[in-house]
Amino acid sequence: MKAARLYGPGEMRIDEVPVPEPGPGEVLLQVLTVGVCGSGVHYYLDGGIGDDKVVDPFVIGHEFSARVATLGPGVAEPLLGKRVAVEPAISCGTCELCLAGHPNLCENILFCSTPPTQGALQEYMVHPAELCFPIPDSISDEEGAVLEPLGIALHTVELAKLHPGDTIAILGCGPIGLLTLQVARLSGARAAYVTDVVPERLAMAERFGASATFRADEGDPVSWIWAETGGRGVDVAFETAWAEETVAQGAQVARRGGKLILAGIPREDVATYPAHAARRKGLTIKYVRRMKHTYSRAIPMVRDGLVDVASLVTHRFPLERAADAYELAASYKDGVMKAVIEVSK
Numbered sequence: 001m002k003a004a005r006l007y008g009p010g011e012m013r014i015d016e017v018p019v020p021e022p023g024p025g026e027v028l029l030q031v032l033t034v035g036v037c038g039s040g041v042h043y044y045l046d047g048g049i050g051d052d053k054v055v056d057p058f059v060i061g062h063e064f065s066a067r068v069a070t071l072g073p074g075v076a077e078p079l080l081g082k083r084v085a086v087e088p089a090i091s092c093g094t095c096e097l098c099l100a101g102h103p104n105l106c107e108n109i110l111f112c113s114t115p116p117t118q119g120a121l122q123e124y125m126v127h128p129a130e131l132c133f134p135i136p137d138s139i140s141d142e143e144g145a146v147l148e149p150l151g152i153a154l155h156t157v158e159l160a161k162l163h164p165g166d167t168i169a170i171l172g173c174g175p176i177g178l179l180t181l182q183v184a185r186l187s188g189a190r191a192a193y194v195t196d197v198v199p200e201r202l203a204m205a206e207r208f209g210a211s212a213t214f215r216a217d218e219g220d221p222v223s224w225i226w227a228e229t230g231g232r233g234v235d236v237a238f239e240t241a242w243a244e245e246t247v248a249q250g251a252q253v254a255r256r257g258g259k260l261i262l263a264g265i266p267r268e269d270v271a272t273y274p275a276h277a278a279r280r281k282g283l284t285i286k287y288v289r290r291m292k293h294t295y296s297r298a299i300p301m302v303r304d305g306l307v308d309v310a311s312l313v314t315h316r317f318p319l320e321r322a323a324d325a326y327e328l329a330a331s332y333k334d335g336v337m338k339a340v341i342e343v344s345k
């Protein structure tokens with residue numbers, strides 16, 4: 001079978017590798033569609049994120065839909081042949097954090113596309129059966145791939161403990177920002193102020209419920225949000241870009257006693273924001289670490305048309321051209337929002 005493997009920064013090759021065998025409790029998945037994610041772009045460009053470095057040829061890709069091709073020992077028959085969305089994080093279920101209901105913070109976590117666990121840019125892969133969630137025929141292969149970032153958005157909004165009537169800022173409207181916007185609106189956000197530097201993204205934000213949008217490269221987003229909210233600031237600022245300045249902007253636009261939720265992934269290891277402003281306001285700052293328990297909601301939300309994930313997919317590539325998909329996503333060119341790689345059909 002074919003696998004797109006990363007050998008170092010910007011160096012991806014299509015290799016012929018053996019089809020793996022599922023062990024007890026596992027299934028063999030035929031990968032259908034894989035979404036290009038910002039974290040994958042970090043791997044592609046830099047060969048890693050922080051301490052997680054690519055060693056040896058490595059397969060990235062963790063947002064994907066698949067078909068269950070064969071069952072390992074002990075897996076119940078009904079899953080065979082099903083199209084599934086896949087939770088990429090494999091938690092141990094027995095550590096302190098897992099037992100406390102936080103599998104996303106598991107001490108022993110393995111994650112597809114974080115070394116040493118290979119990702120989805122290959123024709124077949126094995127994965128625990130319990131992390132495969134059947135999707136109905138009405139959800140396409142590419143929508144199935146976007147259920148993973150939708151899960152991140154659900155978790156992001158949950159962390160904010162949003163109240164009906166809250167005002168929010170979304171700083172950066174790539175896929176996570178736009179999905180967070182949709183979920184926050186469904187959760188009762190009364191007004192959403194959205195910033196980005198890409199006009200197409202802001203246009204999409206308006207379709208998805210932004211009250212007002214602002215080109216962050218054409219002025220000061222902080223004074224804009226301050227003016228829009230009559231000098232109060234927003235109840236919750238969602239940082240969904242990590243464009244160096246957006247963390248500081250988030251700390252500045254949140255109201256007194258407000259919240260700053262950090263969902264972006266930094267390229268550098270240091271974050272800076274005005275500490276006195278944050279301290280005087282008594283700001284609550286939370287980091288988003290992946291997600292937990294989201295598929296049982298994400299799947300019916302898409303099935304019932306509550307959230308639009310299909311419109312996020314703007315570009316499609318075959319497996320042979322996976323590197324082009326990452327190059328495009330890194331360039332922000334051609335109106336790219338979510339590029340996907342069609343591994344099998």
Ligand SMILES: [Zn+2]
Nearest residue numbers: 037038039063
């Ligand atoms: Zn992702």
Ligand SMILES: [Zn+2]
Nearest residue numbers: 092095098106
């Ligand atoms: Zn654990």
